[in-house]
Amino acid sequence: MTLILGIETSCDETGVAVVRDGRAIVANEVASQIHIHREFGGVVPEIASRRHTTCISQLTRLVLDQSGPVDAVAATWGPGLMGSLLVGVSFAKSLAYAWGVPYVPVHHIEGHIFSVFVDPEQSDVDFPFLALVVSGGHTCLIDCPRPHVYEILGSTRDDAVGECFDKVARLLGLPYPGGPSIQKAAEGGDPHAFSFPRAMMQGDSLEFSYSGLKTAVLYEMRDGAPSPADLAASFQHAAVDVLVMKTRRALEVSGRTRLVVAGGVSANRLLRERLTTELDIPVHVPPLSLCVDNGAMIAAAAYSRLQHGFVGQLSDTASASMRLA
């Protein structure tokens, strides 16, 4: 039995978890959850690395109380906000050094890809597969022939799809984060009321572009006073449409017969429904709790890395703009 402590601090969430044998979550805490807010006597705000610093020890204490001693410590080492990454990486390396156990650095996107591996409902997931990673910071299609071998087939040229949801929500006067508020606003709206552009659909491109979609929503709003429900529904339809079409195209190109979806936008109901009903292959989507950044996915990826002989050095440091492949 191998227990791994996984730490994720690449952006806003502080995630700490312990996972057994890469598959079973023993403890999983994320410091943007309400009970943690309460425990810390306030909201855990955005960005600042010092906020990771203030809650990382308590979160680690919480999960270790549930798990007992661990066999390795893993942390996200990029990409992300440098100051935030350094908190998790330094903390993880210190623990690994003090306990005399291996330190395993994990790429943030690889972590997301492994989030379905810790879902007990999806014990059948295995390589090879195609991965669609969609979040506030990433939009990419990745061919995953075997563990830790990745090929980026396409990614966004400008805005990430989650960022587009956030910004369109702001245009519509809806609260942050944009994903859930647009999904809610779109209920009862007509997804065909507006014909928004589907960018980069020509030829066999697997690249994405979401900047023009945001602009198109803005123009519709300036041209009149359209129904917010229709706007939200039409926008969501267009945004998801591109993801589904490009995923289908990437499956053809790669010849993969299994799809793994991950990242915050994989919580979107329309996207989940369309991918699972329109593709006649197994589609693995993480439970909602694992769509956001979390430590469990980092521990799961680290377990596999250890199995394949990848161990980090204490001299390894974080990198803000690290490439997956």
Place this chain on the structure above:
Amino acid sequence: MNEAFEVRTVSPEETEALGRRLAALLPPGSVVALRGDLAAGKTCLVRGIAGRADRVAPVHSPTFTIVNEYPAEADGPSIVHVDLYRLTSIDEMADLGPEELFDPGDASRIVVVEWAERAEALLPALRVDIALEHAGHDRRRIAIRDHGVLPDGWPDALAAE
């Protein structure tokens, strides 16, 4: 040289081309402060500014990561692309290390800041200010004001197609 210049573009391509012409005039170490609402063309302009060298990483929105850095070619400066959209207070800006970020003595890079109005007090005095405004559909009005960075005669050089 404190000079202002206004230009109108009619497409994202033209905005990007303006960025390329501006890049040719920017000395290493420059700080460029961009202001403009959502979809005003800020990232588009940055793509043009960064486009003078064959960058390893394509320009994309740094809204989520706050800072993207596009590495330089052998002899040119790298481009540091900053986006303050998500910042809610000046304290959060302080966490980014503005002294390092806006160090005018660092000739290894050019720094371009989107949503610069969110850190007005921390911007260096020597900089280029650019305001982008919607002027009907794909048209944009782009006002450029130099604060001691650009070479003499820059408005003519920018206007030249």
